[in-house]
Amino acid sequence: MGATIRRDEGTGEIFVARVIHGGLADRSGLLRAGDRLVEVNGHPVFGLEPEQIINILACSQGTIMFKVVPITDRPVNNQTMLYVRAMADYSPNQDPSIPCADAGMAFCKGDVLEIVDQTDALWWQAKKLPSTSLCAGLVPSTSLLERKQKEFWWSQPFPIQAGLKTLSTVDEEEDLMAIDDKCVETDEEAFESEELKEDDSDFSSNVAGVYLAGFRKSLRLCRRRKAQASGYGQTCTSRCPSSCLTALENPYEEVVRHKRHPGDAHRLIALIGPSGVGVNELRRRLIEIDPKTYQGAVPHTTRPRKSYEESGREYHFISRELFENMAYNHRFIEYGEHRGYLYGTSIDAVKQILHTGKVCIIDIDPHGIQAVRTHELKAYIIYIKPPPADSMRLTRKNSEIITNYYINRPFKDEDLQEIEETGQKMESHFYQFFDHMIVNDNLQESCVQLLTAIRKAQDEPQWVPASWIRPTNQA
Numbered sequence: 001m002g003a004t005i006r007r008d009e010g011t012g013e014i015f016v017a018r019v020i021h022g023g024l025a026d027r028s029g030l031l032r033a034g035d036r037l038v039e040v041n042g043h044p045v046f047g048l049e050p051e052q053i054i055n056i057l058a059c060s061q062g063t064i065m066f067k068v069v070p071i072t073d074r075p076v077n078n079q080t081m082l083y084v085r086a087m088a089d090y091s092p093n094q095d096p097s098i099p100c101a102d103a104g105m106a107f108c109k110g111d112v113l114e115i116v117d118q119t120d121a122l123w124w125q126a127k128k129l130p131s132t133s134l135c136a137g138l139v140p141s142t143s144l145l146e147r148k149q150k151e152f153w154w155s156q157p158f159p160i161q162a163g164l165k166t167l168s169t170v171d172e173e174e175d176l177m178a179i180d181d182k183c184v185e186t187d188e189e190a191f192e193s194e195e196l197k198e199d200d201s202d203f204s205s206n207v208a209g210v211y212l213a214g215f216r217k218s219l220r221l222c223r224r225r226k227a228q229a230s231g232y233g234q235t236c237t238s239r240c241p242s243s244c245l246t247a248l249e250n251p252y253e254e255v256v257r258h259k260r261h262p263g264d265a266h267r268l269i270a271l272i273g274p275s276g277v278g279v280n281e282l283r284r285r286l287i288e289i290d291p292k293t294y295q296g297a298v299p300h301t302t303r304p305r306k307s308y309e310e311s312g313r314e315y316h317f318i319s320r321e322l323f324e325n326m327a328y329n330h331r332f333i334e335y336g337e338h339r340g341y342l343y344g345t346s347i348d349a350v351k352q353i354l355h356t357g358k359v360c361i362i363d364i365d366p367h368g369i370q371a372v373r374t375h376e377l378k379a380y381i382i383y384i385k386p387p388p389a390d391s392m393r394l395t396r397k398n399s400e401i402i403t404n405y406y407i408n409r410p411f412k413d414e415d416l417q418e419i420e421e422t423g424q425k426m427e428s429h430f431y432q433f434f435d436h437m438i439v440n441d442n443l444q445e446s447c448v449q450l451l452t453a454i455r456k457a458q459d460e461p462q463w464v465p466a467s468w469i470r471p472t473n474q475a
C-alpha cells in the first residue's frame with residue numbers, strides 16, 4: 001500500500017509512520033504520516049503489534065477500510081529537491097535495521113538518486129534516476145549511512161589504503177636488483193636509448209605542428225613505481241589529507257544537472273585504467289585524429305634538458321626546489337620520482353590548454369582523482385576497462401607492454417591477469433567517480449566510443465558535484 005506503521009510503546013496506539021512517495025496511500029491522498037489508526041476493516045487495532053495488523057490486511061479482500069484520527073499539525077512539505085550520487089553500495093535485503101525491507105531501495109556506487117522526502121532523520125525516500133517508477137523507496141539518510149559505513153569499514157577485506165597495486169609486485173629494492181640481474185633491457189643506457197627511440201616515435205609524429213606531450217615512458221614508469229612503493233591510498237592521503245578522505249567517506253555527494261556554456265572552457269578529460277589496458281594508446285590516437293581540438297598537458301620534470309628538447313614542448317624543465325614548492329602548494333595532479341628526477345602533471349599545465357579553447361586529455365591514476373574533480377577543471381573521468389582475458393589475449397597478440405623491467409615486450413598471460421585484477425580493484429574502490437566507462441576491446445571501436453563520450457561530456461547536460469556550480473569554501 002506504500003505506507004508503514006509504528007506502535008507507540010508507551011500508549012499502545014498505532015500510527016502511520018511514513019507514506020511512501022508515489023505509492024497507493026500517497027496517491028489516494030487519504031493517509032498521512034502521523035495519522036492515528038483506530039480500525040482496519042472494523043477490527044480495533046489499539047494495542048496490537050504491527051505484524052498483527054499487517055496480517056489483518058493480508059487476509060482482507062476487496063475494499064480495505066481504515067478508521068483514522070488525522071494528525072492535527074500536518075508538516076508542511078517545503079523541502080527542495082535534492083539529487084545525490086551514491087558513493088557506497090546499499091542493499092535493503094541485507095540491512096536488518098530497515099523498518100520494512102520491501103519498501104527499501106537498493107543502489108550501487110555511482111547511481112544518481114532523487115531524494116523526494118527527507119522528513120525522517122534516519123530514512124529518506126528516493127528514486128533512482130533515470131526512473132520510470134512512480135513509487136519511491138526507503139534509503140538510509142546521510143547520517144545513518146555514515147554510521148553503517150563505519151561499521152562496515154572494519155570488515156572491509158581491502159581498505160582503501162592497501163587496496164591496489166600495480167603490475168609489478170616487487171618492492172623498490174628488489175626491483176633494482178632484478179633489473180641488474182635479469183633484465184638488461186632497462187639499464188640506464190638502454191633506457192636512455194629507448195627514450196631516444198621514443199622521441200622518434202612520439203615527438204616526430206607531430207601532427208599539424210602539434211607535439212604529443214605527456215607520453216614519455218619515464219613519466220609512466222615513475223608513476224608505476226610510485227604506486228608500487230606506496231599504494232594508491234597512502235599517496236593520496238599524504239597529498240590531500242582532508243578533501244580526499246572526505247570524498248571517500250561521504251556516502252552521498254550532492255549533484256546537479258549541468259550543461260557547459262558554449263563560451264566556457266572545456267571540461268578536462270581524464271582517462272583512468274589499470275596500467276597496460278591502453279589508456280595512452282587511446283589518448284594518443286584521439287590527439288592524432290584531431291590535434292587542433294585535443295591536446296595532452298605538458299609535464300614538469302627536474303631532469304636536465306637534452307639538446308634536442310625544448311622547454312614547454314616535451315617537458316617544462318624546472319629546478320628541484322621549484323618542483324618541490326609546487327608540490328607543497330598542491331599544484332600537481334600527480335607527481336613522483338624516477339631515477340632521481342621528479343616528474344609530474346600540473347594543474348596549471350592543464351589550465352594552459354583549456355584556456356586556448358582546446359580539450360585537454362590526460363591520464364591519471366586513482367590518487368589523481370580528487371585533484372581533477374574541482375570547480376576549475378570539472379574533470380569528466382572515463383574509466384578504460386580491460387575486456388575479459390581471453391578477448392585481451394586475442395586483441396593484444398601483436399601489441400607490446402611497458403613493465404618495470406622491459407620497455408616493450410609482448411604481453412604475457414600474467415600481464416593480462418594482473419591488468420584484469422587491478423581493473424577489478426580500481427572499479428570496486430573508485431567506480432563512483434567514473435563518469436563513463438569504455439571496455440577497450442577493439443581499438444577502433446574504443447576510439448569511436450571515446451570521441452562520442454567526450455563530445456557528450458562537453459555539449460550535453462551531465463550530473464556534476466553541486467559544489468562545482470555553487471562553490472563553497474571547501475570545494
Ligand SMILES: Nc1ncnc2c1ncn2[C@@H]1O[C@H](COP(=O)(O)OP(=O)(O)OP(=O)(O)O)[C@@H](O)[C@H]1O
Pocket residue numbers: 220224273274275276277278279280281282395396399400401402440441442443446
Ligand atoms: N584495444 C587494443 N587492441 C590491441 N592492442 C592495444 C589495445 N589497446 C592498447 N593496445 C596496446 O597495448 C599496449 C599497452 O597500451 P598503453 O601503452 O596505451 O597502456 P597504458 O594503459 O597507457 O599503460 P602504461 O601507461 O603502463 O603503459 C600498447 O602496445 C598498445 O598499442
